[in-house]
Amino acid sequence: MKFIPLFESMKTVRPSDKARLVVFAADERFIAVDSQGSPFLKPFSAADEAENLVIGSLDGIKCRCVSLEEGSALPEGLRWEEFRDIYRDLDEEDQFPVGRARVLLEWRRTHRFCGACGAEIELSETEHAGRCPGCGELRYPVIAPAVIIRITRGDEILLAHNARFPEGFFSHVAGFVDAGENLEQAVRREVMEEVQLEVENIRYFGSQSWPMPHSLMLAFTAECPDHDAQPVPDGEEIDEARWFTRETMPEIPNTGSIAGRMLADYLQNR
Numbered sequence: 001m002k003f004i005p006l007f008e009s010m011k012t013v014r015p016s017d018k019a020r021l022v023v024f025a026a027d028e029r030f031i032a033v034d035s036q037g038s039p040f041l042k043p044f045s046a047a048d049e050a051e052n053l054v055i056g057s058l059d060g061i062k063c064r065c066v067s068l069e070e071g072s073a074l075p076e077g078l079r080w081e082e083f084r085d086i087y088r089d090l091d092e093e094d095q096f097p098v099g100r101a102r103v104l105l106e107w108r109r110t111h112r113f114c115g116a117c118g119a120e121i122e123l124s125e126t127e128h129a130g131r132c133p134g135c136g137e138l139r140y141p142v143i144a145p146a147v148i149i150r151i152t153r154g155d156e157i158l159l160a161h162n163a164r165f166p167e168g169f170f171s172h173v174a175g176f177v178d179a180g181e182n183l184e185q186a187v188r189r190e191v192m193e194e195v196q197l198e199v200e201n202i203r204y205f206g207s208q209s210w211p212m213p214h215s216l217m218l219a220f221t222a223e224c225p226d227h228d229a230q231p232v233p234d235g236e237e238i239d240e241a242r243w244f245t246r247e248t249m250p251e252i253p254n255t256g257s258i259a260g261r262m263l264a265d266y267l268q269n270r
């Protein structure tokens with residue numbers, strides 16, 4: 001599907017019958033899908049009446065998003081799914097509008113008041129932003145950059161088991177960019193904090209919006225110059241980290257995520 005992001009006044013209007021809706025519930029943890037598993041729905045009455053925002057044009061049709069109360073009933077043929085599960089399985093083209101919808105709705109829900117003076121934020125008529133009538137500050141949707149790093153050493157690749165991962169599942173080291181850091185500093189700090197390794201030859205690989213709730217994953221490759229260094233997991237976020245080879249790979253992310261795409265690239269190029 002061809003998606004073009006659009007901005008329109010954030011005033012709620014009743015969507016036309018031809019519109020497409022992306023519908024969430026329960027603080028955007030759930031998303032409604034049709035019987036084919038698609039999240040791009042035809043308007044229905046419960047969703048028409050709630051506050052909705054334009055996100056863009058989908059194959060030439062106006063697409064809006066809306067967030068309903070937890071436990072809201074859906075018309076026959078639609079069902080609720082965990083947003084995370086649906087997002088992961090969408091191709092990149094379809095991730096764009098759905099991720100954009102989630103970031104904007106989450107921002108609307110969590111930034112109704114100015115953090116400086118407490119006045120109620122008024123939505124801009126000209127862009128996805130809010131202006132504070134008290135102090136005049138302009139507030140934009142929050143996007144939190146995070147780095148994810150594929151560390152290799154010759155034919156070996158370093159993978160880590162996060163304490164929140166299922167048993168036996170490994171991925172790259174990752175973390176949020178800290179205040180004042182540039183991306184290379186964030187890469188070096190995260191790798192040192194999580195597995196106590198030095199890395200060099202840091203190269204940009206690609207990026208992926210990761211709207212859970214509002215991250216932007218920036219993926220890098222890096223090399224470990226020390227041929228004897230063993231990773232030391234931080235024991236909190238990371239409880240195990242090891243060097244693997246193509247022949248000894250554990251369970252890893254699929255290619256729906258940038259983590260999986262970096263792994264596929266490693267496996268193809270060795």
Ligand SMILES: [Zn+2]
Pocket residue numbers: 114115116117118119132133134135136137
């Ligand atoms: Zn203010």
